[in-house]
Amino acid sequence: MKAVFMMTAAATLVGTTAFAGGHVDRTGWPESFTVGTASQGGTYFAYGSGWANLVADELGVSGGGEVTGGPMQNMALVHTGDAAFGMTTMGPARESYDGTNPIAPGLQMTNACAMFPMYQTPFSVTALSSSGITSISEIPDGARIGFGPAGSTSDTYFPRMMEELGVNFERRNGGWSDLGGQLQDGLLDVIAFAAGVPVPAVSQLEVQTDVNIIEFTEEEQAAIMAAFPVAAFNIAADTYTTLEAPARSVSMWNFAIANCDLPESFVYEATKVVMSDNERMVNIHRAARSTLPENWDKNTFMPWHPGAAKWFNENGASIPADMIHSGM
Structure with missing residues (x-):
């Protein structure tokens, strides 16, 4: 409905x-x-x-x-x-x-x-600071990753991007607010966002807990740009209170x-x-x-x-x- x-x-x-x-x-x-x-x-x-x-x-x-x-x-x-x-x-x-x-x-x-x-919609990854995940390479094998609503830009492209980068995961879908709650409750390990910044769900998470906003390495960024219709993008440091410097990303208009x-x-x-x-x-x-x-x-x-x-x-x-x- x-x-x-x-x-x-x-x-x-x-x-x-x-x-x-x-x-x-x-x-x-x-x-x-x-x-x-x-x-x-x-x-x-x-x-x-x-x-x-x-x-x-x-x-x-x-x-x-x-x-x-x-x-x-x-x-x-x-x-x-x-x-x-x-x-x-x-x-x-x-x-x-x-x-x-x-x-x-x-x-x-x-x-x-x-x-x-x-x-532009940046593609970005968020995890709880308590998870210890600070980079794409540190995402554990079989991690439960929330990719947003089924059929969304994030759900369409981010799983493919993760596979391109060699990440093995369990795919989860849902609204961004719901996924944010699941991350806090330990039901997810990571959320892979594709949304204009600041993403309201991330801003809300920052108020309630400590999070890591994970950027791509230069090599990861280059690999994704070669494989998908995206461009280089930096998430400005003032976008989130968690960021202390611009975060390397890719984006789609x-x-x-x-x-x-x-x-x-x-x-x-x-x-x-x-x-x-x-x-x-x-x-x-x-x-x-x-x-x-x-x-x-x-x-x-x-x-x-x-x-x-x-x-x-x-x-x-x-x-x-x-x-x-x-x-x-």
């Missing part, structure tokens, strides 16, 4: 001039919308619920964040129109476009369009997505709300420091929604016509 958390700013006021964008043609606008996020305790839920609430506030359309299984499921929900908007990482997006999304093998999910760049059939004016206005005031987004989550117009070019394959492309091209981007969804 889907758990829907609606952050409603006001009653639906489609057609009103009392809200930003009220002067535009609202023909075909939905009376409400949802943003597909991920599990509670992860960055997607905090970030996605926040920007859903912001758009609802500014446009006067009831909207909120929806708890989902993460990027793979969000691609499916947005493709089918079960969610107007969603959040995905570019690896799962590519697999979904190619028809290899495990939720619906063989279905090319081409009715999900790029909306705006969000942030995240994008907001929109159902390609949504009205151009609606997606244009929603994109404008998110992208025109970065400070508001950073107040929602610090990962939004990368939610900037100049990062439009981090999408190299997914067609843009015409409404989003219009806003970006008006604000310094140069999205070519063949990268804009035509509906044909």
Whole structure:
């Protein structure tokens, strides 16, 4: 059963001039919308619920964040129109476009369009300090590792990365908050996070206990970059109180997505709300420091929604016509 958390700013006021964008043609606008996020305790839920609430506030359309299984499921929900908007990482997006999304093998999910760049998702490992685990090589044989919700970016890629690095493990899945509790209770040895930083579940763990945030060695980082669609990334020292220096990692870009059939004016206005005031987004989550117009070019394959492309091209981007969804 889907758990829907609606952050409603006001009653639906489609057609009103009392809200930003009220002067535009609202023909075909939905009376409400949802943003597909991920599990509670992860960055997607905090970030996605926040920007859903912001758009609802500014446009006067009831909207909120929806708890989902993460990027793979969000691609499916947005493709089918079960969610107007969603959040995905570019690896799962590519697999979904190619028809290899495990939720619906063989279905090319081409009715999900790029909306705006969000942030980079670092891959990081956390263990309790009491475990004595301070490096990937020290993870014991058969360790119980939590990889996040089934089908999430973390669950899709991190097990493969661990195997690439020679780690033998028992695979566990669950929401980030639940996995954090299991780590504290000794039911897990390690959590392998792929989420925008700071990850709420890690920040909560730091308050309650002593943790080790484990970075990759240069050799491990190079091996992962050679095998997977990720780039080098450093988790800044001020991200967590536990860190005393930047932590070496790898990352994958995240994008907001929109159902390609949504009205151009609606997606244009929603994109404008998110992208025109970065400070508001950073107040929602610090990962939004990368939610900037100049990062439009981090999408190299997914067609843009015409409404989003219009806003970006008006604000310094140069999205070519063949990268804009035509509906044909």
